Amino acid sequence: MVAVAVLGEWRFFIEGSGEQCGDDWDMSDAAVVCRELGCGEAVDALGKSHFGSGPICMDDVDCSGSESRLKNCRSPVWGKHDCNETHNSGVICSGARLVLGSRCSGRVEVLHGESWATVCDADFNQQDAEVVCRELGCGSPVEVLGAAAFGRGKGQVWSEELQCRGTESQIHFCPKSSSLKHNCSHDNDVGLVCSESVRLVDGGSRCAGRVEVLHKGQWGTVCDDNWDMMDDAVVCRELGCGEAVDALSGAYFGSGSGPIWMDNVECRESESILKNCKSAGWGKHNCNHPKDAGVICSRVRLVGGSHCSGRVEVLHGESWVTVCDSDFDQQDAEVVCRELGCGSPVEVLGAAAFGRVEGQVWSEELQCRGNESQIHFCPKSSSLKHNCSHDNDVGLACSGDKRRLVGGPHACSGRVEKLHRNSWLPVCDADFNQQDAEVVCSWELGCGSPVEVLGAAAFGRAEGQMWSEELQCRGNESHMYLCQTSPSLKPNCSHNKDVGLRCSGHTQARLMNGSDSCSGRVELQYLSEWGTVCDVSWDMRAASVLCAQLKCGSSVAVLGSDWFGEGSGRIWADVFDCQGNETHLLKCPISSWSRTACSHKQDAGVICSGSSLASHEGGVRLSGGM
Template sequence: MHREKPRTHCASVGSYNGFKDFISIPKSRQDSVRLVDGGSRCAGRVEVLHRGHWGTVCDDYWDMRDAAVVCRELGCGEAIDAPRRARFGSGSGPIWVEYANCAGSESSLKNCRSYDWGRQRCNHDEDAGAVCADSVRLVDGGHRCAGRVEVFYNRTWRSVCGKNWDIRDAAVVCRELGCGEAVFKNVQFGPRSAWMDDVNCSGSESSVKHCRSAGWVEQICNRLAGVICSGVRLVGRSRCSGRVEVLHGESWVTVCDADFDQQDAEVVCRELGCGSPVEVLGAAAFGRGEGQVWSEKLQCRRTESQIHFCPKSSSLKHNCSHDNDVGLVCSESVRLVDGLSRCAGRVEVLHKGQWGTVCDGNWDMIDAAVVCRELGCGEATDALSGAYFGSGSGPIWMDNVECRESESILKNCKSAGWGKHNCNHPKDAGVICSSELH
């Protein structure tokens, strides 16, 4: 039975049903909060980490002030709903907090007044939830980092219309979800009711809700926006070279070098759009990671499109630490050719397994900066035209490139379309990056 009582912020409650005085939730480097089973990191059942175990929060007196603290702590914008009665499903394990008793101004849930840890009269049918304003999720894609884009609006999840949906819009969604880079912008066919239409993100927004659009008007849409984000990343020298980290739940975890082979490497490089594996490196070659080391062995078969689709085995024979973090060098999806180093030369991009050039139409320093950043080569010092580093061969993949400063990879920049050009190889574009000067 749900118990209603006027909210108070007094120092104690005396002998209220035998509970101790209100105390502050212990401050610890291990304390944490998450939202579970709501379809995105900004909506779901509230869970807190205490003594190494995730537990739920009872919905007694749970209100918008409590939800506001959770949303603020997660960086998810304002609270728009504080659901009770296990709206996002019943949790399991301990119920750590019965009465959060937040004022609403706290920076973290652990700073709110609460009854002693684990002492409560609730069951999991009373688990509290929160829905924050910056709520987006991906559905029907096989895992939380792929699928049709839905945003939470007016207390309901709504599809996004796919008109003019592009890789920059997809990149904002992936970053908002903490899912790494956008590797594919997808459009699913309707018809279906949708709200947000003609989305036009610059690429730097923190939430897709902050992007320009035609407005929040319900309509029947024939093309629905979707995205596939990478659930793996390489941390180190460049986007295509570094320590392997895999998204597991809400956290990035490292991978043991004894449990990662060439077949796994091929899937990772392909998922990131980084060409083929060049080298698999053990013994924390790109530095020791933080947090957990993944407790499963990857058993990829080379054919998977994403690392999360690979079979996994929990029967590990190795006791790994961050000293065993595996690193990977891929051949990259962009390269600079015929210069004096890997940081200067003719620009070439990898598409459909084949290297091709970029036409110098509209080629400028913003475009060059994206290439240098993608390669981990510092700042752009020159954007060259007229085949300065010699004429290439094969396809001309990109023409009339128009990058924005927020793009992380050249493939995400707007262009005339893959293989569409009015150009020839004497107009191949080139770049010199600052690392070339050292």
């Protein structure tokens, strides 16, 4: 690509032979161009030959925003278009950037030739800050910070003093001093905090409210047409406000005023800021303010587990802090689970159950009543608590962290899906192994042990979003919420790779042909079919588990078919390797199902202590027992 630059504004040519048509040209496409050129953030996407005209190579470009080159974006065949030269596209990229903070805060770096240089705190003032924040679409300056507040940079330090008047649209338009300055080091790198380019208004906190976007120095609203949780998530991420809780429409937080800047917003997971999401175009809409979009983000998050389980962290100012286990109770847990859309609390876990971190521990005690909608509405104690360490970081598991199997012949086989914010998401086969299957089958679903993990959408292709993190179970977790997940998103999976799972099966048990329900021939229902159990390896430990499961006390005797007669139909598992203290036969290892080595002459029987046979006057004579 050959680019012609005029003070940070770019009219670009593809392979030196032509330009891009302005049809559907938006900030996602502009972001790719700026990234490819190493030119910082995309500031504006321009059409109608704002920078002049030339031959056209591309039309209807559709970038996701994550591509490294413009040529990698989707578009019709090269050179095919329905444009004329008055529709050439343009881009304005920033000549400044902020590093190591958020999008609108960080160390100030200025593009100098082909390199990014830091700026000395002695050479940067409020007027310079005004220009940088404006150029990045980040509102107005909040604070200028010296002494490498956002870390020490590397490489060159800008050697001239910026002398902005404060009214310039870009840093490159600012005058510079003519004398070189060599007495600055990276210990003096300047940092800047701007007021952001998106805000949430009238929601009671900076993490909830009506969505407003700053464009060309003016705040405006966003129309709720097609506004959904994906768009919500981008806003929450841009503001550093935790998880998206709800995407609201119909001016839920009241009608705004001024321009409606965005309509038909279509964000994907790759965008870091709302401005980079596809939309109808700046100021193009068929809306009115009673349709202003709203967002609720969480000010609490769960870390180190899965979405609905982990270490509790609360947003305090601009930082996430942990909570002491002695200052967190069931009422606090109710609010956290509710705020995250994760159902109700299952377990509060102390002693850093989800790992220790560094940084601040929340110094006040939460005193939630349990009915608050968000954690920041809870009262706090007035006295500070300083005697807690990260060894006491509290963890929480909520009920919303669930799995199910879909599309199989019964409830214990099918496509693996995870519940995420009231939506069931399939799991990629590359991110699911035998240890994950052990936990899903044995503990999450009560479906025995895993028989087979199946890839390539064996139980059909799902639709919509996929679960984007890798499960990292050890296989011995008592609940799925105790499994770790990968911290990195995995976007390279499709529904052709939806993972499926076959578990050994959910069983019911009964005792047949005895004097009552606590004595008789052992029969198990597996895959909706009743069958008997072979007595070759059926022992008192397995019988004790069965009696307890049936609420029949403990086992008194294990008997053969000569006591309770021969059954009919299938003969199910022939080895239950129980310890005797399990609560259900499914918790015992099973050799396999549907064994044919036995006949019904070997059907096992049991007498439990709750049976009338066990308490018969004078007792009963038991032959064949253990």
